[in-house]
Amino acid sequence: MADGMLRVGVIGTGGMGGRHARNLAHRVTGAKVAAVMDADEARAASVARECGGAAVFRSGPALIRDDAVDAVLIASPDPTHADLTVACIEAGKPVLCEKPLGVGIDDAKRVLDAEVAAGRRLVQVGLMRTYDPRHAALRQAIDDGEIGRPLLFRGIHTNLRAGRTRTAADVIVNSAVHDIHSARWLMGDEVATAYASRVGDVPERPEATRLVLLQLAFRGGGLATIEVDAGSGHGYEVVAEVSGEHGALRTPSFTSPLLRRAGAASRAVEPDWLERFDTAYRIEAEAWVRAAKAGTAAGATTWDGYAAMRVADAAVRSIASGRAEAIPEEPRPGLYDPV
Ligand SMILES: NC(=O)c1ccc[n+]([C@@H]2O[C@H](COP(=O)([O-])OP(=O)(O)OC[C@H]3O[C@@H](n4cnc5c(N)ncnc54)[C@H](O)[C@@H]3O)[C@@H](O)[C@H]2O)c1
Structure with missing residues (x-):
């Protein structure tokens, strides 16, 4: 670390990686x-x-090994995540890896095994909704006992357009994984079974999926429903709702003002995640940098990424089987005990 500044290497500088890089360069101190x-x-x-003139590398592994890089942010496509994250663990460098932790359960398990073998937390997974002020307020209210024991999580997640033909597995592993993480985090429990169904939107391509609906049952008896619409046409919207013993909480859908004009009232909906979660991405990067400099770790753990992937995997299996699929109990390694 030179001048007390964490020297970050960014792999994948597209929409998400470009935003992370600009945040680290201009909006995050240290x-x-x-x-x-x-x-x-x-x-x-x-x-x-x-x-400000970062060095440009041709290979991800070479960037990870370079002595002028203290920590790594991975925002390349999902199939690259596991190999690059394991390489960071092997190099002993803190890493913020975008969600999901690979394309399936084997990828996520490989990362988990590598970090457990290393014996220290180096990985933060980019499941950043816990840093979104609207979600954080919900969690605070639950912690304050406002609704008593959480009984039901309901998540609604809409994209403006699909952008590409998406399979049910892609919608679940790449998109619903965020809502699965929110459900685990807000319900404070692990998922026991997942049942999933889908709606297609291209009759001549039966795999093309517009919408998925997940129904989850938690070990402690709670439930969750998660709806992901991959191409709503109306905007990017994420709603989290928790019903508890004594009341219910819901994140506000909009921050835009209510506009009344020409006989109608309306609110603008954000077009995408970069706008909706702008603050969360900045706070997430700040927390990551602070923890990396202190030799600790923050945010969603490898266990969170793995547990969310296990639920996604069961949901994908459920699409094929038409039945609820079980997620066998698995002990959380001690490395991930809350501190
Ligand atoms: N946390 C979130 O809310 C959030 C939001 C969007 C995307 N993501 C995740 O971020 C990652 C990137 O998504 P995106 O929307 O920025 O996609 P993108 O297509 O805009 O950017 C991906 C970039 O990776 C580059 N790339 C492709 N193969 C590569 C390789 N092997 N090595 C290095 N770079 C490579 C591409 O050229 C492109 O610039 C994905 O894993 C996605 O799931 C997370």
Whole structure:
């Protein structure tokens, strides 16, 4: 670490990685972007310039090994996550890896095993909704006992457009994984069974999925429903609702003002996650940098990423089987005990 600044290397400088890099360079104290790497070298070079002249690498593993990189942020596509995160663990470097922790359960388990073998927490998973002030307020109210024991989580998650043809597995593993994490976090429990169903939107391509609905049962008896609409057409919206013994809580859907005009009243809906979760991404990066500099870890753990992936995996199996799928109990390694 030079000048007390955490020197971060960013792998994948597209929509999400570009935002993380700019946040680290300009909105987060105590860090600088020392290196970037992207399969599209021109894109990496352009982000490097925006971040004050970071070095441009051609290989992710070379960036991870470089002595001028103290910590790594991975925002390349999902299939690259597990290998790159394991390489960071092996290099002993703190890593913020975007969700999900790979493309399936084997990837996530590989990362979990590597971190447990290393014996110290180096990984933060980019399940960042816990840093969203609207979600954090819900959790605080639950902790304050406002609704008593949580009984039911309801998550609604809409994207403006699908952007690409998406399978049910992609919608579940890439998108619903956020809502699964929120459900575990707000219900304070692990999921025992998952039942999933889907709605297609392209008759000639039966795998093309517009919408998935998950129904989860928790070990302690609570329930959750999660709806993800991959192409709502109306905007990007994330709603979390928890019903408890004595009351119910719901995140506010909008921060935009109520507009009354020409005989109608309306509110603007955010177009995408970069706008809706702008504050959460900044706070997440601040927490990561602080923890990395202190030699500790913050945010969603590898266990959280793995547990969410196990639920996603059961949901994908349920689409195929048409039945609820069980998630066998698995002890959480001591490394992830709450401190
Ligand atoms: N936490 C969140 O809310 C959130 C939101 C969006 C995306 N994500 C995650 O971030 C990651 C990136 O998503 P995105 O929306 O930025 O996608 P994107 O397509 O905009 O960017 C991906 C970038 O990775 C580059 N790339 C491709 N293969 C690579 C490789 N092998 N090595 C290095 N770079 C490579 C591409 O050239 C591109 O610039 C995904 O894993 C996604 O799931 C998380």
